[in-house]
Amino acid sequence: xxxxxxxxxxxxxxxxxxxxxxxxxxxxxxxxxxxxxxxxxxxxxxxxxxxxxxxxxxxxxxxxxxxxxxxxxxxxxxxxxxxxxxxxxxxxxxxxxxxxxxxxxxxxxxxxxxxxxxxxxxxxxxxxxxxxxxxxxxxxxxxx
Numbered sequence: 001x002x003x004x005x006x007x008x009x010x011x012x013x014x015x016x017x018x019x020x021x022x023x024x025x026x027x028x029x030x031x032x033x034x035x036x037x038x039x040x041x042x043x044x045x046x047x048x049x050x051x052x053x054x055x056x057x058x059x060x061x062x063x064x065x066x067x068x069x070x071x072x073x074x075x076x077x078x079x080x081x082x083x084x085x086x087x088x089x090x091x092x093x094x095x096x097x098x099x100x101x102x103x104x105x106x107x108x109x110x111x112x113x114x115x116x117x118x119x120x121x122x123x124x125x126x127x128x129x130x131x132x133x134x135x136x137x138x139x140x141x142x143x144x
Contacts, residue, residue: 022060029062037099039136040067070100073137077112080144088115088144100138105130109142116144 026043033041041064048059075096080088091111094104109126116124126144133139 025060026062029064031103033064033066035101035103037069037071037101037104038066039070039101041065042067068136070136070138072096072098072100072140073133074139075142076140077142077144082121083116083119087119088112090115094140100130100140102130105140112142112144 022045026045029043030041033043043065044063046061046063048061072094073096075094077085077088089112091114092108094100094108105128109128112126113124116126124144126142128140128142130138130140
């Protein structure tokens with residue numbers, strides 16, 4: 001599956017488009033797609049010719065090649081003996097069959113730490129391990 005996103009950036013004739021802005025926009029798009037499970041995303045910014053008309057403008061098109069989305073094959077929480085699993089997992093968004101990204105898994109880990117803190121367990125140790133069981137499919141295990 002491929003996508004194409006367009007964005008126009010206004011630039012007065014006396015100013016210039018900053019490469020650092022273009023780089024940060026490209027990195028933001030990459031981070032967004034990766035957070036949605038597209039770990040192999042490739043983003044190429046293309047500068048279009050100057051458009052004449054209302055002021056000087058340059059056009060930038062971000063060509064995105066998403067690739068196949070990565071998925072969670074299995075998700076386990078092990079080692080928990082102190083809290084009901086429902087309370088520990090409240091707010092966790094990752095599910096088996098859902099998109100895999102290290103960003104989402106880390107956010108879920110932080111959510112579980114918050115649940116432990118809310119239940120009176122201070123400084124809980126929660127770690128995770130993700131293993132690619134087959135291409136694009138990950139087994140995730142949280143250790144509490």
